[in-house]
Every structure is written in C-alpha cells, then in structure tokens.
Amino acid sequence: MKKEEKMKSKNLEKRRMLIALIPQKEIVNNLEKIRRIANIKANERSAPHITIVDNSFEGIKKVDKKLREIAKSLKPFDSKVKGIDTFTVTKNLGIERYKQNNSLIYRIKNDSNLNNLRKEILKKLDYLKTSERLEQWIKENPKLSKRSLISIKKYGTPFGLKEWKFHTTIGLIPKEKQKEILHKIKQLDIQKKMVVDSFSLFVRKNGWKLYKRYNLGNKKRLKPSAELV
Secondary structure (H helix, E strand, O other), rough: OOOHHHHHHHOEEEEEEEEEEEEOHHHHHHHHHHHHHHHOOOOOOOOOOOOEEEEEEEOOOHHHHHHHHHHHHOEEEEEEEEEEEOOOOOOOOOOHHHOOEEEEEEEEEOOOOHHHHHHHHHHHHHHHHHOHHHHHHHHHHHOOOOOOOOOOHHHOOOOOOOOOOOEEEEEEEEEHHHHHHHHHHHOOOOOOOOEEOHHHHEOOOOOOEEEEEEOOOOOOOOOOOOOHH
C-alpha cells in the first residue's frame, strides 16, 4: 500500500460517521420547495439525508462489517412522511445555536421498523464508540445540561430515544417567524409513503461524503467510495 493510501486509511480509523437513509427524489424536490418558501440556503457540502445515527467510531472496517450484518438480516419496508416539524429545543439542554432559532425538519414517522433499525445499529456499534463526538459537543456548547451529556454519550446526540425524530434537516429558522413559515408550508402536499430498501454510511470530510450504501436483505457487498478508501 502506498504511503498516501495508508494515510487516508489511518484518517478513517477514528472519525465522526453518519448512518442515514438517502431520501427519494420526490422528497428532495419538496425540500427545495420548502427552502424557497422559508428563505433557507441549502447546505451544499452535504446531500439530503435522514439521520439514523451520528457519532464518532473507531475502525471504519469494523463499522462496515457490522452494518453489512445488519443489512443482511433486514427486509425492505414502507415508512411514511409525517410532514414538517421542528426541533423545539428547551433552554435547559444548553445548545448554543438553538437560543434564537429552531431547526426546521422534514419529518418521517417514527414507526416500529425505523425504531428497530436505529436500536439495532446503536447496539451493534456501541463498543466502537469514541469520545470525539462528545468532546466536539462540549467544545461547541460549554453549558450542556447533565441530561444532554448522558444522551450524547449513549447516542451521539442530546436527544434521547423517546425524543428522537427521524428527519432530514431543512435549516434553522428564527423562533419569531416559525408560525408564519409553517403556515405557508402547510399548503404543500408532502405526506407521502417512503420505501426504505437501504441505508448508507457517510464520513465527515468537508461535509458528509458517502462511503458505502447497504441494500436491505442483499448479500452483495457494495464498494466504498473511491475517494475515501
């Protein structure tokens, strides 16, 4: 292995990683419409995704192996777009960016299939967790509550299992304009069925970059993204 390739591999060994669903085209089109209504600029560094787990892990090959095992054991299923929602964050969580804003999200219904998928991934990857994600949260939000810290240690996010909302983020909106923006968006027909037949692994590299996609019930091993190997 060349020196440059070794360095790339080493850099992937301990890194913040994202396991997420890639939304279908119809959802992506709706996201663009909503952003125009809410005057929100799209995040060009990351493609739209529905977060399942966002945390730091050790050993991308180990993570890949566990995710392949999970994908093989599951069958495709249907889920439903619930509509537009927000992460209304209370002050006691101590998250800086939410003091004046709420996060506008395109929400997917928390059904048993999605919840079980998330629990299975959290369980199988638990022993590979590292402290980097927690340290990042603390650095960016020095006044995090005890409750938030406990959740981040467990799940990589200050939101616990019961508080979690499957979603793709649209962007931050000022709290004082939330009611007006939600009223305008209500007119859109966005409550659609969504087929979940795969999930994907992303790594942090100037935004989220796709590493590999895992088809549910498919034993075929998918190749990782060339630029990240």
